[in-house]
Amino acid sequence: MPNQSLPDLSTQTASSLFSLCVAPGRVLRGQKALSQAGEAIARLGHRPLIVGGDRTLAVTLPQLQAVLEQLSFATASYSPDCSEASLGSLRQAATDSQADLIIGIGGGKALDTAKLLAHQCGLPVVTIPTSAATCAAWTALSNVYSDTGAFLYDVSLDRCPDLLVLDYDLIQTAPQRTLVAGIGDALAKWYEASVSSGHSEQSLLIAAVQQARVLRDILFQKSAAALLEPGSEVWRDVVDATILLAGVIGGLGGAQCRTVAAHAVHNGLTHIPAAHGAIHGEKVAYGILAQLRLEEMVQGNQLAATARQQLLKFYAEIGLPQTLEDLGLGDITLAQLRQAAEIACAANSDIHRLPFKVVPDELMAAMVSTTIGHLSIANG
Numbered sequence: 001m002p003n004q005s006l007p008d009l010s011t012q013t014a015s016s017l018f019s020l021c022v023a024p025g026r027v028l029r030g031q032k033a034l035s036q037a038g039e040a041i042a043r044l045g046h047r048p049l050i051v052g053g054d055r056t057l058a059v060t061l062p063q064l065q066a067v068l069e070q071l072s073f074a075t076a077s078y079s080p081d082c083s084e085a086s087l088g089s090l091r092q093a094a095t096d097s098q099a100d101l102i103i104g105i106g107g108g109k110a111l112d113t114a115k116l117l118a119h120q121c122g123l124p125v126v127t128i129p130t131s132a133a134t135c136a137a138w139t140a141l142s143n144v145y146s147d148t149g150a151f152l153y154d155v156s157l158d159r160c161p162d163l164l165v166l167d168y169d170l171i172q173t174a175p176q177r178t179l180v181a182g183i184g185d186a187l188a189k190w191y192e193a194s195v196s197s198g199h200s201e202q203s204l205l206i207a208a209v210q211q212a213r214v215l216r217d218i219l220f221q222k223s224a225a226a227l228l229e230p231g232s233e234v235w236r237d238v239v240d241a242t243i244l245l246a247g248v249i250g251g252l253g254g255a256q257c258r259t260v261a262a263h264a265v266h267n268g269l270t271h272i273p274a275a276h277g278a279i280h281g282e283k284v285a286y287g288i289l290a291q292l293r294l295e296e297m298v299q300g301n302q303l304a305a306t307a308r309q310q311l312l313k314f315y316a317e318i319g320l321p322q323t324l325e326d327l328g329l330g331d332i333t334l335a336q337l338r339q340a341a342e343i344a345c346a347a348n349s350d351i352h353r354l355p356f357k358v359v360p361d362e363l364m365a366a367m368v369s370t371t372i373g374h375l376s377i378a379n380g
């Protein structure tokens with residue numbers, strides 16, 4: 001799919017101009033896709049700076065050998081995190097190596113770093129995901145964290161990556177847990193988009209929300225089978241769903257179809273050091289339960305209660321976390337829980353896209369009761 005610059009229809013004023021980043025310039029997808037991506041990469045630049053984690057670079061550079069032979073490349077680590085300090089030293093590395101292209105290899109944070117670096121340097125970017133844990137390889141958005149991994153803010157980029165290389169063999173080397181987390185992150189598209197944009201009359205938002213429902217249904221139907229048979233056709237379908245289809249929804253929906261409480265809960269949890277053992281999609285999956293619990297407690301929403309019970313069954317089946325304990329946070333203090341809830345409820349947080357007001361006390365109550373049987377607790 002080509003890059004598209006359509007007017008963002010989210011505004012009421014027909015004369016305002018908004019940009020929409022729907023999709024990467026090109027997606028190359030297949031087994032051993034990486035070894036065949038040389039020509040497409042060389043079309044974008046000849047002096048790439050390759051950004052990844054130290055471990056990822058050590059494992060993947062040999063596989064990129066055929067691609068890199070023709071190019072003069074430099075490598076740089078994004079550690080400690082996708083942070084302002086890392087970006088500062090990477091900009092210097094890009095200047096020092098006279099880079100004309102950024103290549104990101106790794107998980108969500110490596111790719112977010114590479115995309116934001118390219119954006120800041122005005123260079124094209126290639127994303128090569130090494131796991132199916134997020135749709136970061138697709139989207140025109142980067143999350144910025146502190147050096148110690150606390151979420152700070154996100155940045156909208158001026159376009160999606162110029163090239164996304166989805167190599168199934170590479171993805172298959174990632175721990176199974178990363179795909180499970182990716183399923184959690186992709187599921188959130190429906191639970192968040194239907195809240196933020198479910199009542200919209202705008203064509204592209206209607207399309208985005210409907211795609212999010214389709215994505216959820218694909219994941220419900222295929223995830224368990226996919227996890228049993230890594231590398232199989234059904235496994236590739238689920239990988240496509242978490243990396244590509246989840247990205248399509250973010251692209252179609254644009255700024256109006258953003259996250260709600262599930263990601264706000266994630267963002268709050270990243271400020272608790274003990275939560276760093278859980279990966280992004282795991283915290284988001286738990287955040288979906290907290291969001292539904294809020295809708296149930298504050299609004300008396302019985303559909304949310306039913307949806308939460310349905311998700312709890314699904315989470316148990318595929319191994320997504322249902323509680324703070326499951327996230328490794330069984331021993332956090334009340335003060336830490338309050339801190340996470342207060343960050344999640346900060347004035348600029350996406351949690352306020354919920355159709356009702358939320359205060360930290362309510363969120364804390366929701367966060368400790370994600371598995372409760374709804375019949376005995378139902379509001380009113």
Ligand SMILES: [Zn+2]
Pocket residue numbers: 134185263280284
């Ligand atoms: Zn996410």
